[in-house]
Amino acid sequence: MSMNNEREVILSVKHVDVTFGDNKKKPFKAVKDANFDIYRGETFALVGESGSGKTTLGRAIIRINSCSAGEIIFDGERISGKISRQQDRSVIRNIQMIFQDPAASLNERATIEYCVSEGLYNFHLYKNEQDRIAKVDKALEDVGLLPEHKSRYPHEFSGGQRQRVGIARAMIMEPKFIIADEPISALDVSIRAQVLNLMNKLKKEKNLTYLFIAHDLSVVRFIADRIAVIHLGRIVEIAESEVLFKYPVHPYTVSLLSAVPMPDPIIEKQREPIVYTKEEDDPNAAPREMREIRPGHFVYANDEDMKIYLDRLEKMEAFHGE
Amino acid sequence: MNYFKKHMFDKFSLSRDDFGKAPEEITEEAADINEDELFEFAEFDEKKSEIIAAPRYSYWKSVWKTFISSKFTVFVAIFVILIVLFSFIYPKFSDYDPMNAKHINDASHKYLRPSLEHIFGTDNIGEEVFDVVWAGARNSLIISLSATAIDMIIGIIVGAIWGFSKKMDKWMIEIYNVIANVPFLLLAMILSYVLGAGFGPLILTMTVTEWIFVAYFIRTQVMIIRDREYNLASKCLGTSSGVMIVKNILPYMISIIMTYISRQVPMLISYEVFLSYMGLGLGTQYASLGRTISSYKSYMMGYPHLFWIPVAVLAIISISLYIVGQKLADAADPRTHR
Structure with missing residues (x-):
């Protein structure tokens, strides 16, 4: 799995800041110096608590939020900042988004047929009416819905069905890259697996790359190849999924993992949540940056932290017998 | 048992x-x-679990069903239709002409109380009050309905774009501040002196500034739903602002637009009455409810029917139009469906 370096980078986020507010002197930085690559065909998860800036970063990639610094490269082309209209349209075609709340992200006054065809209309991706209807039918079939649903309205569907309409709407554009912004957190627990399996199936069939934004670590472990942990707008650790769960290095990651509930009453009773106190508050600390602690495993640290983290990592490795 | x-x-x-x-x-x-x-053995069919058993939903059908579900609403709606039709048809058959006082020399035809022969009685110049009132009601309705239509069309178009565009909002709000502070009566007086009294100038008075209030109202409503997630989703699918206004925004606003219209029509009827009463409305060559009430007000004590009948007709038209409008607005709100 450590062949990352040889894999093709599809999306590269380079030193991206996202800033909100008009206050020039003290702007609010929602995302600070985000820096990572996503490889073609992988599922890259962005994990963090509410307000950590994970959605903001996702939206910066799809150009809803603008970056105040840094750049985003997709398929070798810069897609952040000012780009031509043609490029903008190509971004829309190649990058699609699945939204968090299926009830809020579908137009309640439009039929499913219109919701799914919207992208086709905008880019005129069909030869004639028959072709368009055939494409809509196919997209609905791909997500397990029936052609007869076309004339229905979103409020007639269940939450899982609505989310699948949202997926169909994104897939009909034949994108290469999909940003899934907490696609299952608004869904009933009983249908979460259904939607996740569908996403995995579509990924294989259509050779997609996912950026999966979530706060639920158990879900992320199931779906992601690599995970980035984001805290207060700052990415603190990036590693392959299993590595991160086995060898969490940054104290925030450790604390986050300690908060995952265990489906075992005895372990659950003994589980002690580790509270994370923000290190950045220390004004005397040397500036930190992303450093590679093991191949493909990055952590936000300075020299001093690095010693502690290495020590911790070695202990964990010894514990796991490596 | x-x-x-x-x-x-x-x-x-x-x-x-x-x-x-x-x-x-x-x-x-x-x-x-x-x-x-x-x-x-029951077979499990995944497709079957996806079928929606509920009958098909159609927005306008549901609006209609909800609207006619209340007997009172249907009654008022029929009443409004009859009144409007009557006020448009009846004056064509009556021989009332505000410029021709036929009975002015016939003292026995003046100040008659309402009776079977003279339904609303007769007035100080021997005219049938029934004819006068309906001719006036017709003109009031023509003016208020056309002014409302113009206000709403301009207001909705401008308001939708205004609410949608953050750039436009910056200077439109300044224009709004200026126009909204022009005293209406002053404007009406100037326009009536410059343009004369008639249908055109009166409709102009009611639309020249009124549209911006509609636009402001629509702008605020658009801003509320502009940044909802489904609009973000449309943006991510490359939908242009124009299409988004037509497909995503306006369909959500049918109900509140109806509510606005149901307030606007009676309001403009009373504007017409008010301006005519003040002598700024229709000229003497046109029948007008406002001028009728104004000229009959001195008979309030001696011949109360002369004053109260036009006022009552005005009130009934306004209130029933308002009720029907409100009920339509309620029916247009999908939360009331089923």
């Missing part, structure tokens, strides 16, 4: 005689039934 007992026994294939027997004696008959006949 007997009925229940009988059927209960039938169900378990027991007879009345079995009652009180030991269980092993009873099961003889029951044992004859083969278990395979009772149960069969």
Whole structure:
């Protein structure tokens, strides 16, 4: 799995800041110096608590939020900042988004047929009416819905069905890259697996790359190849999924993992949540940056932290017998 | 009780005689039934679980159903239609002409109380009040309906774009501040002096500044739903602002636009009455409810029917139009459907 370096980078986020507010002197930085690559065909998860800036970063990639610094490269082309209209349209075609709340992200006054065809209309991706209807039918079939649903309205569907309409709407554009912004957190627990399996199936069939934004670590472990942990707008650790769960290095990651509930009453009773106190508050600390602690495993640290983290990592490795 | 007992026994294939027997004696008959006949394997079909059993939903059909579901609403709606039709048709057949006082020299035809012959009685110059009122009502309705239509069309178009565009908002709000602070009466007086009294100038008075209030209202409503997630989703699919206004924003606003219209029509009727009453409205060559009320006000004590009948007709038209508008707005709100 450590062949990352040889894999093709599809999306590269380079030193991206996202800033909100008009206050020039003290702007609010929602995302600070985000820096990572996503490889073609992988599922890259962005994990963090509410307000950590994970959605903001996702939206910066799809150009809803603008970056105040840094750049985003997709398929070798810069897609952040000012780009031509043609490029903008190509971004829309190649990058699609699945939204968090299926009830809020579908137009309640439009039929499913219109919701799914919207992208086709905008880019005129069909030869004639028959072709368009055939494409809509196919997209609905791909997500397990029936052609007869076309004339229905979103409020007639269940939450899982609505989310699948949202997926169909994104897939009909034949994108290469999909940003899934907490696609299952608004869904009933009983249908979460259904939607996740569908996403995995579509990924294989259509050779997609996912950026999966979530706060639920158990879900992320199931779906992601690599995970980035984001805290207060700052990415603190990036590693392959299993590595991160086995060898969490940054104290925030450790604390986050300690908060995952265990489906075992005895372990659950003994589980002690580790509270994370923000290190950045220390004004005397040397500036930190992303450093590679093991191949493909990055952590936000300075020299001093690095010693502690290495020590911790070695202990964990010894514990796991490596 | 007997009925229940009988059927209960039938169900378990027991007879009345079995009652009180030991269980092993009873099961003889029951044992004859083969278990395979009772149960069969249900097949699981994923497609079937996706089928929506509820009848198809159609927005306008549901609006109509909700609207006619209340008898009171239907009654008022029919009443409004009849009044409007009557006020448009009746003046064509009556020989009332505000410039021709036919009975002015016939003292026996003046100040008659309402009767079968003279439904609303007659006035100080011997005219049938019934004719005068309906001719006035027609003109008031023509003016208020056309002014409302113009206000709403301009207001909705401008307001939708205004609410949608953050750039436009910056300077539109300044224009709004200026126009909204022009005293309406002053404007009406100037326009009536410059343009004269008539249908055109009166409709102009009611639209020249009024549209911006509609636009401001629509702008605020658009801003509320502009940044909802489904609009973000449309943006991510490359939908242009124009299409988004038509497909995503305006369909959500049918109900509040109806509410606005149902307030606007009666309001403009009373504007017409008010301006005509002040002498700024229609000229003497046109029948007008406002001028009628104004000229009859001095008979309030001596011949109260002259004053109260036009006022009552005005009130009935305004209120019933308002009620129907409100009920339509309610019906147009999908939260009231089913």
